[in-house]
Amino acid sequence: MNANGWIQLSLFVALLAAMTKPIGRYLVQVLDPDGRTWLDPLVRPLERLTYRAMGIRPDREQDWRQYARSVLILGLVGIAFTYAILRFQKHLPMNPAGLDSLPPHLAFNTAVSFVTNTDWQSYAGESTMSQFSQMVALTLHNFLSAATGMGVAAALVRGIARRGATTIGNFWVDLVRVTYYLMLPACTAFAVFLVSQGVVQNFSPNTTARLVEPTTITVEKTDASGAVVKGADGKALTEEKTIDTQTIAQGPMASQVAVKMLGTNGGGYTNANAAHPFENPTPLSNFIQMLSIFAIASGLTWYLGHATGNQAHGWAVWSAMALLFVAGTLVAWWAEAAGNPIHQALGVAAGDGNLEGKEVRFGIFSSALFATVTTDASCGAVNSMHDSFTAIGGLVPLFNMQLGEVVFGGVGAGLYGMLVFVVLAVFIAGLMVGRTPEYLGKKIGAFEVKMSMLALLATTVAILGFSAWAAASPWGIAGLNNAGPHGLSEILYAFSSAAANNGSAFAGLTASTPWYDTTLAIGMLAGRYLMIVPILALAGSLARKKAVPAGEGTFPVSGPTFVVLLIGTVVLVGALNFLPALALGPVVEHFVALQGTLR
Amino acid sequence: MKDLLQGIRAALAATIVLAVACCGAYPLVVTGLARICFPKRAAGSLVTGSDGTVRGSTLIGQGFAAAKYFHPRPSAAGTGYDALASGGSNLGPTSKKLADSIAANIAAYRAGNGLATHTPVPADAVTASASGLDPHIAPANAELQVARVARERGLAPERVRQIVLESTETPVPRFLGEPGVNVLRLNLALDRL
Structure with a gap:
C-alpha cells in the first residue's frame, strides 16, 4: 500500500466531491422539461422533432402506472430490436470479418443484458459481434438504459419532493432529454479524449x-x-x-467505451474490456474512466438535495456512499497488495502483490480501485480479472454488487436503490423511538415499506435462488473453470452480477450455454424491472402525500447520525442476506489459501 | 388500450430516432474528430517496418521467445498474444493449474536468466495479464533480462540498459499507475541497432 495509491485515492475522492455540484446543477436543467442549457439553440429543434415523431405531448405528465408502463414497453421493444439484429447479423451490413449470426440463447441473453444496463457478455466481442451489431444493437441500449435509469431516479425524487400530486414526470421526455442534453454531448467529448490516449476509433477492417x-x-x-x-x-x-x-482488432471503440463508462453499462468492445490496451491504454485514461463511472451518479445526489430543498440530505447520502466506497477500496487494495501466499512460496517476489490477471500499467492499486468502482456502480467494465483476485480481494466486488450497487451505483439505479435504503433506515429509526416514521415531512406507511422490501427482495431472491439451483445442477457445475470454494464463488458472482445489473464476471465461468444464458437473463430482468416497478409505485404513493411540518420528534435525514444509520442499514441488510453464501465461497477460500491447499 | 398503442408507437419511434442519433451521428462525429485530431492513435498506434508492412501496435504486446529478445509476460489470449482472443487465465487464488504454471514459469525464468534457485522472481514475469496483450513488463523484470540480451547480442549491458530506459513508459501524472517497459518498442529498437 504505497504512497502513490494514497495520493490517487485522495485525488479521486476530492475530484468526485468537486464535480458533484456542477453536474447536479446541470442535471436539474436536463430533468426539467422547461430547463435551459447552453445546448438549447442546437438541440431544442431536434428535441421537438423527436417528440412529434413519437406522437407525445411533452407537457403532459404521467402518473406512476403510465410511467412504469412506458418503461416496460421501451424495454420490450428494445429487446426485440436487438434480438432481431443479432439473429440476422450475417445478412446485415458492416461485417467485414464475415461473422456468423448468434444462436437464439446467446442473442436473447445479450439483448436482455444490454437493455437492462447489465452488459453481461457471454461472448467475446472481437470474434462474435460485427461492427454493425456493436454500434447499433448494443450501443443504442448503452444510451437508452442509462437514460431509463436516470428517468426512474428523477421520478422517485419528484415523488419525494412533490406534495399532493398525482404525476411524477413524463418518461419519454426524461428519456429524450437525458440522451440529447447529457449523454450525447458528454460522450462525444469523452470519446475524443480517449482517442488522445490511444483508444482506436475507425471503421477499418482488422x-x-x-x-x-x-x-x-x-x-x-x-x-x-x-x-x-x-x-x-x-x-x-x-x-x-x-x-x-x-x-x-479495429472498429469504433472510443465511442462505445465513452458511453459504457458514463452510462455505467460496462459492455466492452473486446473480451478483455477495459483491460484491453485499445480500450484503456494509459493510467490517465484509466483514472478518467473510473471518475466517469461515478460522475453522473454523484451529481444525482445533488439533484436530490436540490429537488427536496434539503441539500444537507443530498450530501448526507453522498457521504454514506463515499464512506462505503473508501472502505471497499481499502480492503481490496490491502488484499491484492498482500498477494497470494501460495505463489509467494513458489518464488514470486512478495512485494509485487497479486499480479495474475492484472496489467503492468495499472498495477495493484489502480486495479483494486477500478474493481471497487465498477461494482459499487452497476458498471461492470473491468481493468483486471476479478476471478484471479485473492479470496478477500474478490469478495469486495462480489459484496458490493450484493449490497444492491447503491454506492453511487448505476446512473439513476444507484440513487433509487439507495433511496429504498433511506426509506428503510427512516422506518427502522421510527421503530426504535416508537414514532410514525417520516421522510422529509412525509409519513412512511405500510405501502411504502412493502414496496421498498419488494424491490430489495427481488434481487436477493434472484441471486440466491439461481445460485443455489446452479450449484446443485449438472448444467451449473459444467461451466466452472475452478474447483472447490472458488467454483461456488464463480456461480455466486455470475448471478449477483446479473441480478444487480452489473455485468462483470468471474470470467472463468463458461456461461454461453443455453441454461446459463437463460437463467442469467431472467435474473437480469428480475433485478431490473421487479425493482423499477415497486420503486415507481413508491414514487406515486409519496407524491400523493401531503407534508407534515417537522416537529420535535422528527428524525433528521442529514448529519452524522443519519449517515451512520444509513450505512448500517445497507451493510446489515446485505450481510444478513448474503453472509452464509459468502462464508462458503470467498471466506472458505481465504483460509484454504492461507493453509496452502490447492484445488 | 389506446394508451398501450400510443406507448408502443412512442417506443418504436424513440428506438429508431435515437438509434440514428446515438448509433449513426454520434460514432460518425467521434470518428471524424478523432481522425482530424489524433489520426495515428485512432488507427491503432501501428508500427510499420522499413519495408512498409505493419509489424504490430505499440499498445498491443507480442510473444517473444528467442534469447536475444526481451520476453513479455505469459499470455492467456488464445495460444498466446492472440489479439482477437483477449483475456486472462481467470484461474483463482487456490487453483492448482495456476500454481503449477507459475512454478514452471519461475523455473524457466530463473534458468533463462541465470538466477540462483531461491532468487525471488518479479510477479509480472510469471503471471498472465488481464488482457493477455499487456505490452509492458515491470522495470525490475527488464533489469533481470538485461544480462542475457546483452550477451546474446554482443552488446555492453549499459547500452541495453539505456534502450530499456528509452522504452520505459511512465504514467502522467506519475501517481496514477506504474511505469512499464514496452517490450515491442524495446525489441524493435534492439533490432535496429
Missing part, C-alpha cells in the same frame, strides 16, 4: 501485422473437414504450427 518474431505452437492435428486426427493409441495427434501474424 489489421494484420507481421510478427517481429514468429512463434511456434503445438496444436491438435485436424483433417480437411476440421475433425481431430487421432493416432493408433486413440490420443489426438499434434503438430507444430508457426504463427507469423497477429490480427489487430
Whole structure:
C-alpha cells in the first residue's frame, strides 16, 4: 500500500466531491422539461422533432402506472430490436470479418443484458459481434438504459419532493432529454479524449501485422473437414504450427467505451474490456474512466438535495456512499497488495502483490480501485480479472454488487436503490423511538415499506435462488473453470452480477450455454424491472402525500447520525442476506489459501 | 388500450430516432474528430517496418521467445498474444493449474536468466495479464533480462540498459499507475541497432 495509491485515492475522492455540484446543477436543467442549457439553440429543434415523431405531448405528465408502463414497453421493444439484429447479423451490413449470426440463447441473453444496463457478455466481442451489431444493437441500449435509469431516479425524487400530486414526470421526455442534453454531448467529448490516449476509433477492417518474431505452437492435428486426427493409441495427434501474424482488432471503440463508462453499462468492445490496451491504454485514461463511472451518479445526489430543498440530505447520502466506497477500496487494495501466499512460496517476489490477471500499467492499486468502482456502480467494465483476485480481494466486488450497487451505483439505479435504503433506515429509526416514521415531512406507511422490501427482495431472491439451483445442477457445475470454494464463488458472482445489473464476471465461468444464458437473463430482468416497478409505485404513493411540518420528534435525514444509520442499514441488510453464501465461497477460500491447499 | 398503442408507437419511434442519433451521428462525429485530431492513435498506434508492412501496435504486446529478445509476460489470449482472443487465465487464488504454471514459469525464468534457485522472481514475469496483450513488463523484470540480451547480442549491458530506459513508459501524472517497459518498442529498437 504505497504512497502513490494514497495520493490517487485522495485525488479521486476530492475530484468526485468537486464535480458533484456542477453536474447536479446541470442535471436539474436536463430533468426539467422547461430547463435551459447552453445546448438549447442546437438541440431544442431536434428535441421537438423527436417528440412529434413519437406522437407525445411533452407537457403532459404521467402518473406512476403510465410511467412504469412506458418503461416496460421501451424495454420490450428494445429487446426485440436487438434480438432481431443479432439473429440476422450475417445478412446485415458492416461485417467485414464475415461473422456468423448468434444462436437464439446467446442473442436473447445479450439483448436482455444490454437493455437492462447489465452488459453481461457471454461472448467475446472481437470474434462474435460485427461492427454493425456493436454500434447499433448494443450501443443504442448503452444510451437508452442509462437514460431509463436516470428517468426512474428523477421520478422517485419528484415523488419525494412533490406534495399532493398525482404525476411524477413524463418518461419519454426524461428519456429524450437525458440522451440529447447529457449523454450525447458528454460522450462525444469523452470519446475524443480517449482517442488522445490511444483508444482506436475507425471503421477499418482488422489489421494484420507481421510478427517481429514468429512463434511456434503445438496444436491438435485436424483433417480437411476440421475433425481431430487421432493416432493408433486413440490420443489426438499434434503438430507444430508457426504463427507469423497477429490480427489487430479495429472498429469504433472510443465511442462505445465513452458511453459504457458514463452510462455505467460496462459492455466492452473486446473480451478483455477495459483491460484491453485499445480500450484503456494509459493510467490517465484509466483514472478518467473510473471518475466517469461515478460522475453522473454523484451529481444525482445533488439533484436530490436540490429537488427536496434539503441539500444537507443530498450530501448526507453522498457521504454514506463515499464512506462505503473508501472502505471497499481499502480492503481490496490491502488484499491484492498482500498477494497470494501460495505463489509467494513458489518464488514470486512478495512485494509485487497479486499480479495474475492484472496489467503492468495499472498495477495493484489502480486495479483494486477500478474493481471497487465498477461494482459499487452497476458498471461492470473491468481493468483486471476479478476471478484471479485473492479470496478477500474478490469478495469486495462480489459484496458490493450484493449490497444492491447503491454506492453511487448505476446512473439513476444507484440513487433509487439507495433511496429504498433511506426509506428503510427512516422506518427502522421510527421503530426504535416508537414514532410514525417520516421522510422529509412525509409519513412512511405500510405501502411504502412493502414496496421498498419488494424491490430489495427481488434481487436477493434472484441471486440466491439461481445460485443455489446452479450449484446443485449438472448444467451449473459444467461451466466452472475452478474447483472447490472458488467454483461456488464463480456461480455466486455470475448471478449477483446479473441480478444487480452489473455485468462483470468471474470470467472463468463458461456461461454461453443455453441454461446459463437463460437463467442469467431472467435474473437480469428480475433485478431490473421487479425493482423499477415497486420503486415507481413508491414514487406515486409519496407524491400523493401531503407534508407534515417537522416537529420535535422528527428524525433528521442529514448529519452524522443519519449517515451512520444509513450505512448500517445497507451493510446489515446485505450481510444478513448474503453472509452464509459468502462464508462458503470467498471466506472458505481465504483460509484454504492461507493453509496452502490447492484445488 | 389506446394508451398501450400510443406507448408502443412512442417506443418504436424513440428506438429508431435515437438509434440514428446515438448509433449513426454520434460514432460518425467521434470518428471524424478523432481522425482530424489524433489520426495515428485512432488507427491503432501501428508500427510499420522499413519495408512498409505493419509489424504490430505499440499498445498491443507480442510473444517473444528467442534469447536475444526481451520476453513479455505469459499470455492467456488464445495460444498466446492472440489479439482477437483477449483475456486472462481467470484461474483463482487456490487453483492448482495456476500454481503449477507459475512454478514452471519461475523455473524457466530463473534458468533463462541465470538466477540462483531461491532468487525471488518479479510477479509480472510469471503471471498472465488481464488482457493477455499487456505490452509492458515491470522495470525490475527488464533489469533481470538485461544480462542475457546483452550477451546474446554482443552488446555492453549499459547500452541495453539505456534502450530499456528509452522504452520505459511512465504514467502522467506519475501517481496514477506504474511505469512499464514496452517490450515491442524495446525489441524493435534492439533490432535496429
